[in-house]
Amino acid sequence: MSIIDRQLEEMKKVIRDPILLVTIIAVIISLIIFTLWPIYEVLVEGFLAKDGTFTLKYYQDVFRQSENMRVLGNTLLLGFVVSLFSTAIGFLFAYADAFIKIRFKRLFNVIAILPIVSPPFALAMAFIMLFGQRGFVTYSLLGIKDANIYGFAGLATVQVLAFFPTAYLVLAGLLKQIDPSYEEAARNMGASRWHIFKTVILPLVTPGIANSFLLVFIQTVADFGNAMVIGGNYTTLAAKVYLQAMGNYDIKGGTALATLLLMISVLMFVVQKYWVGGRSYVTVTGKPSRQRELINDPIISWIVGVPCALISLFILVLYILIPYGSFVNLWGIDFTPTLKHYGYVLSLGLKPILDTTYLALLSMPITGIMGMVIAFLIVRKQFIGRGMIEFTSMLSMAIPGTVIGMGYILAYNDEPLVLTGTATIIVLSFLFRNMPVGIRAGVASLQQIDPAIEEAAQDLGANSFKVFTSVTIPLISSAFFSGLVYSFVRSMTAISAVIFLVSASYNLLTVAIMSQVDVGRLGVAAAYSTVLIVIVLAVTGILKLLLGRMGIKINMQ
Amino acid sequence: MLALKEKLTDRGDPLSIINNINSKSVAVKNLEKIYAGHNGKQVKAVDTVSLEIKPGEFMTLLGPSGCGKTTILRMIAGFETPTRGDIYIGSERVNSQTPDKRDTAMVFQSYALFPHLNIFENIAYGLKIKKLNKTVIKEKVEGILDLMGLNGMEGRAPNQLSGGQQQRIALARALVMEPSVLLFDEPLSNLDAKLRVYMRSEIRKIQQKIGITSIYVTHDQAEAMSMSDRVIVMNKGIVEQVGTPDEIYNKPASRFVADFIGVANILDAEVMAIAQKSITVKCMDHLFDVSTTLNLQAGDQIKIILRPEAVQIGEAGKIPVIVEESVFMGAYQDYKLVVNGQILMVIDYNPSQKTVFAVGDKAYLTINEANLHIVKG
Numbered sequence: 055m056s057i058i059d060r061q062l063e064e065m066k067k068v069i070r071d072p073i074l075l076v077t078i079i080a081v082i083i084s085l086i087i088f089t090l091w092p093i094y095e096v097l098v099e100g101f102l103a104k105d106g107t108f109t110l111k112y113y114q115d116v117f118r119q120s121e122n123m124r125v126l127g128n129t130l131l132l133g134f135v136v137s138l139f140s141t142a143i144g145f146l147f148a149y150a151d152a153f154i155k156i157r158f159k160r161l162f163n164v165i166a167i168l169p170i171v172s173p174p175f176a177l178a179m180a181f182i183m184l185f186g187q188r189g190f191v192t193y194s195l196l197g198i199k200d201a202n203i204y205g206f207a208g209l210a211t212v213q214v215l216a217f218f219p220t221a222y223l224v225l226a227g228l229l230k231q232i233d234p235s236y237e238e239a240a241r242n243m244g245a246s247r248w249h250i251f252k253t254v255i256l257p258l259v260t261p262g263i264a265n266s267f268l269l270v271f272i273q274t275v276a277d278f279g280n281a282m283v284i285g286g287n288y289t290t291l292a293a294k295v296y297l298q299a300m301g302n303y304d305i306k307g308g309t310a311l312a313t314l315l316l317m318i319s320v321l322m323f324v325v326q327k328y329w330v331g332g333r334s335y336v337t338v339t340g341k342p343s344r345q346r347e348l349i350n351d352p353i354i355s356w357i358v359g360v361p362c363a364l365i366s367l368f369i370l371v372l373y374i375l376i377p378y379g380s381f382v383n384l385w386g387i388d389f390t391p392t393l394k395h396y397g398y399v400l401s402l403g404l405k406p407i408l409d410t411t412y413l414a415l416l417s418m419p420i421t422g423i424m425g426m427v428i429a430f431l432i433v434r435k436q437f438i439g440r441g442m443i444e445f446t447s448m449l450s451m452a453i454p455g456t457v458i459g460m461g462y463i464l465a466y467n468d469e470p471l472v473l474t475g476t477a478t479i480i481v482l483s484f485l486f487r488n489m490p491v492g493i494r495a496g497v498a499s500l501q502q503i504d505p506a507i508e509e510a511a512q513d514l515g516a517n518s519f520k521v522f523t524s525v526t527i528p529l530i531s532s533a534f535f536s537g538l539v540y541s542f543v544r545s546m547t548a549i550s551a552v553i554f555l556v557s558a559s560y561n562l563l564t565v566a567i568m569s570q571v572d573v574g575r576l577g578v579a580a581a582y583s584t585v586l587i588v589i590v591l592a593v594t595g596i597l598k599l600l601l602g603r604m605g606i607k608i609n610m611q
Numbered sequence: 612m613l614a615l616k617e618k619l620t621d622r623g624d625p626l627s628i629i630n631n632i633n634s635k636s637v638a639v640k641n642l643e644k645i646y647a648g649h650n651g652k653q654v655k656a657v658d659t660v661s662l663e664i665k666p667g668e669f670m671t672l673l674g675p676s677g678c679g680k681t682t683i684l685r686m687i688a689g690f691e692t693p694t695r696g697d698i699y700i701g702s703e704r705v706n707s708q709t710p711d712k713r714d715t716a717m718v719f720q721s722y723a724l725f726p727h728l729n730i731f732e733n734i735a736y737g738l739k740i741k742k743l744n745k746t747v748i749k750e751k752v753e754g755i756l757d758l759m760g761l762n763g764m765e766g767r768a769p770n771q772l773s774g775g776q777q778q779r780i781a782l783a784r785a786l787v788m789e790p791s792v793l794l795f796d797e798p799l800s801n802l803d804a805k806l807r808v809y810m811r812s813e814i815r816k817i818q819q820k821i822g823i824t825s826i827y828v829t830h831d832q833a834e835a836m837s838m839s840d841r842v843i844v845m846n847k848g849i850v851e852q853v854g855t856p857d858e859i860y861n862k863p864a865s866r867f868v869a870d871f872i873g874v875a876n877i878l879d880a881e882v883m884a885i886a887q888k889s890i891t892v893k894c895m896d897h898l899f900d901v902s903t904t905l906n907l908q909a910g911d912q913i914k915i916i917l918r919p920e921a922v923q924i925g926e927a928g929k930i931p932v933i934v935e936e937s938v939f940m941g942a943y944q945d946y947k948l949v950v951n952g953q954i955l956m957v958i959d960y961n962p963s964q965k966t967v968f969a970v971g972d973k974a975y976l977t978i979n980e981a982n983l984h985i986v987k988g
Contacts, residue, residue, distance in 0.1 A: 063645070063647075063692075063694060064647075066692040067691075067692050070692075070707050070708070070709055071709050504721050504723060506719040506720070506721050506723035507723045507724075507725060507726070509688075509690055509710070509717075509719070509723065510717065510719055510723035510724075510725070510784075511725070511736065512690075512709070512710045512711050513688060513689075513690075513710050513711070513715065513716060513717045514711075514716065514736050514737030514740065514784070514788060515711045515737050515740040515741060515788070516711055516736075516737075516740055517709070517711050518709075520711075520740065524736075525725060525727075528727040529726065529727060
């Protein structure tokens with residue numbers, strides 16, 4: 055039996071079930087149109103001359119111009135340094151969380167959630183407020199007149215603070231899964247704590263460390279907001295793509311750079327998913343047999359606890375600066391309390407607030423449902439194209455926003471599908487960029503559920519649609535609603551893709567904040583940011599409350 | 612449990628709520644299922660199997676794990692599609708029907724009760740899909756709960772019930788659909804030993820009263836023996852034997868069946884002579900006249916199946932043996948004997964009233980030739 059025969063064999067079940075078949079086809083078509091096509095447009099655009107003939111000119115330019123090579127070098131160096139430090143700090147936090155008896159662990163959760171619920175460049179803004187030319191520390195305290203925080207050091211620090219929570223969450227998950235009986239066995243054979251750490255714990259989480267390094271690398275390379283706000287002359291690829299395409303109106307040069315960026319991200323994604331991803335020793339099924347006896351040794355607690363406490367405190371201070379900055383007259387010069395920035399926001403710029411909230415709410419249910427449908431197909435069904443659905447839908451997590459944003463304007467600017475300037479294009483970008491997290495949550499929770507439960511429903515006469523709505527969705531409701539909330543939050547705080555897609559008719563909050571930062575109106579930017587954070591917290595709070603009443607817990611991580 | 616027993620014995624017709632069953636036959640013809648295993652190899656889970664199950668019959672698919680029994684059941688239910696072959700329920704070929712369209716109801720090994728629905732909603736699930744009206748549904752659910760001795764449990768969540776209760780809800784949920792065929796996928800394997808024994812007789816009683824065609828998958832030979840009209844013994848995707856419990860125990864068709872069902876001595880033997888009604892075989896250095904349906908010739912190397920309880924051990928007899936192990940098991944004495952270089956397991960019931968041999972003792976065996984059964988070597 056050849057491979058094709060085997061696949062046809064698997065298709066038998068699908069073909070006799072029309073609802074399932076139509077759903078699969080619809081999902082595949084939508085992924086092709088809204089994920090693969092834009093990427094294809096980006097790849098191809100750079101090979102076509104203005105008159106439509108084939109050319110290598112733009113790609114040659116990318117590698118010929120020393121400026122571009124410098125940008126590439128910048129990007130890789132930054133990715134490497136940030137991933138290294140983020141993974142190290144993330145591991146410290148994870149170790150403290152999983153192994154050590156310390157009191158302020160709840161704070162870790164807050165620290166891990168803050169980067170998700172705030173604009174992507176919030177830390178960069180706060181950093182400028184502290185260490186910039188008019189920074190509270192540099193100017194007000196130390197009296198330095200020409201402090202320059204823009205550049206590698208500032209950007210790298212901000213990114214480490216923004217992205218180490220990713221590493222922390224990955225590693226804490228793994229460390230908590232390790233069965234304490236391994237350590238007890240080692241200790242029973244006479245190993246010291248340090249020896250156990252070196253010979254048992256570390257080898258067990260090595261794949262996890264590699265994994266989180268790569269995940270942070272992907273995030274860093276794709277990070278647009280911080281790079282624009284605090285990167286200064288240290289230009290990275292993500293920023294350069296935008297500057298080239300939208301600043302210099304050189305779309306083709308921009309796409310060539312975007313291709314380069316895409317290659318890096320996809321390479322890292324493939325390595326992460328298929329090489330490192332499959333190497334974990336730690337089983338993810340179920341919980342370890344017992345709770346771990348936490349380390350109570352004061353020396354270890356101090357060595358690990360103090361750095362964690364200091365970093366957490368620093369991050370909290372940075373985030374508090376944003377609302378604080380929105381209430382003072384002129385940051386760095388005049389700290390008199392005022393509401394004038396909010397007045398400005400109300401009089402001039404209510405539109406981006408309303409647009410953003412409206413579009414984020416609109417895309418929320420679509421993202422949630424589609425995420426669960428795809429998770430269901432991936433986990434429960436065998437069919438030709440399943441691998442493609444899984445890969446493509448998760449891929450959009452790895453594609454830098456600037457690349458996808460560019461792809462969307464290239465793909466949907468002309469016939470057959472003209473979407474530029476519409477709300478649809480923004481909602482679609484929210485949908486396909488935020489879906490992977492919901493899919494992952496759905497996949498994880500479906501894998502915990504006995505497939506016989508869904509089979510029982512079908513056996514009792516429910517068709518595929520009925521099984522999905524009456525059994526699958528209620529059983530994974532927690533993942534479903536987590537996906538909903540996450541999608542809303544991410545839509546509110548997205549910038550890298552949508553900055554290409556906003557128009558006079560639809561402007562978004564993050565884009566508005568960035569332009570305020572750009573012109574130096576930090577107070578207004580801080581006010582907008584505060585409003586954004588308040589909306590995010592309010593909506594998620596209300597959802598959490600409502601769902602809590604229904605007995606559903608949501609998990610933001 | 613008691614309640615259930617009373618319901619089945621005391622009331623006039625306790626099964627009156629299930630009055631609409633139209634039991635159908637099930638047939639599979641040249642059924643084959645090939646899986647694409649890892650590393651690209653194919654696994655033949657089911658290899659050209661043909662079966663016929665009569666209306667109202669209780670048929671058990673018995674075999675070790677991985678023998679293909681569950682795959683066959685799942686193909687009949689519609690969860691798996693055959694690679695080749697046909698499946699008929701009644702006279703209708705159902706290959707192209709999805710499980711929801713087939714008139715079968717399954718009791719799952721894990722029970723598969725819907726955790727987000729209460730007991731009433733669980734049992735009513737399929738009835739609602741049938742779009743029965745609410746009062747009928749209520750009547751049926753209450754009736755079946757009454758039958759199962761679980762009245763008053765309507766509002767509970769599945770996880771508030773014991774394993775045995777969940778098991779009965781799963782059965783109720785399937786029965787209430789009044790299917791043409793009832794399918795059981797190792798339904799008792801998660802219960803403790805005593806409850807398992809109890810449930811198997813309850814399931815059998817209900818099945819016989821209703822007369823519903825039932826296909827039951829298990830690896831537990833005691834379940835197969837005690838419940839079935841007929842048993843299909845499977846191994847590595849093929850059918851080794853189809854027969855009544857008596858036939859598969861006493862006339863196993865193969866060495867595998869003999870070994871899998873109960874305990875069997877499988878002894879080397881040689882065909883010495885062929886007579887009209889029986890053949891003469893040499894086994895344990897003795898000659899026996901054994902009847903067989905196999906077509907054999909003098910000089911053939913064969914195996915003789917001899918059950919441990921079909922041998923008498925005593926101080927006098929035809930065959931001398933040395934006792935190698937002797938274990939008191941309460942109801943019986945368990946012997947491991949050496950006879951002519953071969954090991955023979957023998958059990959002797961009610962040992963306290965008999966001579967008990969110790970390790971190293973010499974003893975004698977008496978074997979009734981009717982208890983010897985030949986399979987091919």
